[in-house]
Amino acid sequence: MNQKKNEEIILMDENGIRSDGRRWDELRPLRMEVGVLKRPAGSALVEMGKTKVLAAVYGPKEIHPKHLTLPDKAILRVAYRMSTFSVEERKKPQPSRREIELSKVIKEALEPAILLDFFPRTAIEIYILVLQADGGTRTASINAASLALADAGIPMKGLVSSVAIGRIGDSIIVDLNDLEDKYGDADIPMAMIPITGEFTLLQMDGIVPPDMFEKCLDIGYKTILKIHEEQKRTLRERYLKIKEEVMSNKKPRREQR
Amino acid sequence: MITEIKKEIISKIQKYSIEKLLSQGKRLDGRSLFEYREIKIYANPIEKANGSSLVMLGNTKVMVGIKLSVGEPFPDTPNEGLFIMHAELTPIASPYFELGPPSDYSIELARVVDRAIRSAEMIDLEKLVIIPGKKVWMLNIDIYPIDDDGNLIDASALGVIAALLSTELPKAEIVDEENGVIEIIKDETTPLPVRGIPSVVTFSKVGDYIIVDPTYIEENVSSARITWGFTHKGEICSIQKGESGGFKLEEIKLSIDVGLKKAEELRNKVTNQLAKNPRGPEVWEIIFGKSD
Numbered sequence: 001m002n003q004k005k006n007e008e009i010i011l012m013d014e015n016g017i018r019s020d021g022r023r024w025d026e027l028r029p030l031r032m033e034v035g036v037l038k039r040p041a042g043s044a045l046v047e048m049g050k051t052k053v054l055a056a057v058y059g060p061k062e063i064h065p066k067h068l069t070l071p072d073k074a075i076l077r078v079a080y081r082m083s084t085f086s087v088e089e090r091k092k093p094q095p096s097r098r099e100i101e102l103s104k105v106i107k108e109a110l111e112p113a114i115l116l117d118f119f120p121r122t123a124i125e126i127y128i129l130v131l132q133a134d135g136g137t138r139t140a141s142i143n144a145a146s147l148a149l150a151d152a153g154i155p156m157k158g159l160v161s162s163v164a165i166g167r168i169g170d171s172i173i174v175d176l177n178d179l180e181d182k183y184g185d186a187d188i189p190m191a192m193i194p195i196t197g198e199f200t201l202l203q204m205d206g207i208v209p210p211d212m213f214e215k216c217l218d219i220g221y222k223t224i225l226k227i228h229e230e231q232k233r234t235l236r237e238r239y240l241k242i243k244e245e246v247m248s249n250k251k252p253r254r255e256q257r
Numbered sequence: 258m259i260t261e262i263k264k265e266i267i268s269k270i271q272k273y274s275i276e277k278l279l280s281q282g283k284r285l286d287g288r289s290l291f292e293y294r295e296i297k298i299y300a301n302p303i304e305k306a307n308g309s310s311l312v313m314l315g316n317t318k319v320m321v322g323i324k325l326s327v328g329e330p331f332p333d334t335p336n337e338g339l340f341i342m343h344a345e346l347t348p349i350a351s352p353y354f355e356l357g358p359p360s361d362y363s364i365e366l367a368r369v370v371d372r373a374i375r376s377a378e379m380i381d382l383e384k385l386v387i388i389p390g391k392k393v394w395m396l397n398i399d400i401y402p403i404d405d406d407g408n409l410i411d412a413s414a415l416g417v418i419a420a421l422l423s424t425e426l427p428k429a430e431i432v433d434e435e436n437g438v439i440e441i442i443k444d445e446t447t448p449l450p451v452r453g454i455p456s457v458v459t460f461s462k463v464g465d466y467i468i469v470d471p472t473y474i475e476e477n478v479s480s481a482r483i484t485w486g487f488t489h490k491g492e493i494c495s496i497q498k499g500e501s502g503g504f505k506l507e508e509i510k511l512s513i514d515v516g517l518k519k520a521e522e523l524r525n526k527v528t529n530q531l532a533k534n535p536r537g538p539e540v541w542e543i544i545f546g547k548s549d
Contacts (some may be wrong), residue, residue: 084403097364104361112481188496202483204496206376209507210513213493217506 009183011168018168019179020049025219027163027175027226032143032234033072034151040127040150046144049177050134055144056165057152060122078107080086080141082130102138109142109162109201115155124154136164141226142191142201150235158195161228164188165220168209172216174223187214190220194228258317263524265353265477271494273477276464286472291515293470298415298530300423308424309448312416314535315472320396321416323424327387327439328395338385340396340539342371343412351405351473355392361513366402370414370457373486376494377455380421384450387429394426407472410484411523414457418527424449453489454527456520460484460512467508483512 012018013166022028028049034081037043063069080103080161082093106128114124126148128141142162149156166176166185181187186206192199275285282289287426294315303309308323318324330366344367346354354360374380383396395430398420400413425446432438461471480502486495498504504512 097359097368100361100364101368104365107501108501112503134399176543193503196503197505199498199506200503202496202509203500204376204486204493205372206486207492207494209492210517214510215512217509221506249481 002085009179011172012173013048016171018173020177021212021248024171026224027060027223028177030227030230032147032236034147034238035198040146040148040152042148042150042154044144044147044151045192046140046147048136048140048143048175049141050132051136052131053137053140054129054131055141057124057145057148057154058250059124059152061125062117063121066169068123069121072120073116074122074124075152076111076114076116076124076126076213078103078106078110078126078128078145080106080128080130080138082133082137086133089238102141105201105203106138106141106145110145110192112145112159112198112200113156113158113160113193114149114156118155124149129227133178135176136189137183137257138162138201139175139189139191143231147231147234151238159190159231160193160200161224161231162189162191162201163220163223163227165190165223166214167206167212168191172212172219174219188216188220190217190224192221194225260341265473266386267474267536271474275475275478278449279463279466279468284468285474288470290466291470291519293519296523296526296530297305297322298419298527300419300531306420307426308420308422310416310419312412314408314415314418314470316404316410317408317412317473317528318402318404319409319412319416320401320403321413321420322401323477324397324399325424325426326395326397327353327392327441330386330390330393334382334479335390335451336386338380338393339382339396340371340374340380342367342374342400342417344370344400344402346402346405347477350402354405365497365499366409367411369410369419369484369495370400372497373414373455373457373484373495374417374421377488378452379418379455381452382412385426386438387439388431388434392429392439394429396421396424405473406472407474407476408459411457411459414455414486415523415527418462419531420453421449422451422454422531452544454524455489455494456487456523457495458485458487458516458523460516462502462504462508467515469515483509485513485516485520487517489524491517491520517548 019200033045036045041058044055062139064168082091085237146160163175164183165188166173170185186208188204190202297313299311302311306322307325310321312319344363346363348354402409426443428445430440432440458469460483462481463479482499484497488494
């Protein structure tokens, strides 16, 4: 957002190649895995380039403190935390204002997808830990949390998928890394439930003219569908593996570890 | 850990009547869907602050004060002054606010307004430098909602903008540049270096309808909220979707189109109101009235 910094750091060369060698619409290497942790009801690890995020889901479980109980639906609790070593300079372990705001927006991004009225008087808890941050931690967190929810068997309208769209000068870019997030002209993280077509997270930092913003939304829509496919593939792979193991009378993988 | 925001329970029959009215293009208080409540802005009601404002958006009242101090710049931006925004939601504004550490809602409120003002580059931060790398002006902007009848975000943003426009920057003379010694001359002041006036426009989704400037009751029956920040040139400079519902693509596009028009309207409101309204202690009598 600062012009002077833009001149020093070249985010996109004349051939339209970005600082990490990607084209404008190319995602970073995406890796997703579900059921990575033993104790939580559901868990997932999502890597978007160097960004690595772990999510765990507990519940439906009893609520403490009790006065938060809702008679007609479950409550959703989300804690987004960054590890102290996830960033260049050690992050203080206390939750920052940024982490509290992100916990809130991530909760609100996931909540429309979850059928909370199936479990009145209970809590569903999501814990997110950023192991390494290189831009797009909230989008990776949402992707991981929605996989972990599915892994925990929590009924949902659909998976929530998320990506950030950005702007460097006149070009729109997809899935920003830390450098592009800091020195690009805009960063628009968004999340959607592809099955219902609802946007459940939309934020922005930076400046975008309105007509270009509509283009960003359309590109975000298409990119989110790609991530959604990858999430579905990850889940399918995991559960087909379990199915095979059960069919061949082997112990499921989770028990073996 | 983020849990539910405490909300008032609104009866289903009231929710139904609100939605039915919306289907006829009307709202409980007689407004149309894309109409703001009456806005009154008062500049400098607090003499001890360097800049302050009181905004009345219908029955919503927000007070904003700015205190200046001299501090060190952040190491990565040695040639920029800085501002810090903070919002405090106390029970004076609503029975649903509690004392104690800042709630997630108050943090979100401060950060959403902060992002809009910062992204729009309303203040020329480079002009707040006294000695590069050593001494810069720090603006502590504090938001105190005093009556919450809905849409605290827009009211707070108007308040911050008005307070910034009314802030007077004292003259700082360099005594010893090497050791960072300066002298502040309080009597010689200049207005803050303002580039342009941004606007913040918030929409709520009630049933299938998108409305601007929700009241407290409308907020309680709404499923989702979206806030747009616009620069003075009409570019989008910040967005925040809030609450636990979603928006369809068409609904987002509709809110940009309406938001752009409303942004213009708000900008004119700020300049007009600041130009004509009284300043200082006179304001108190207008706002709270004389006790009989």
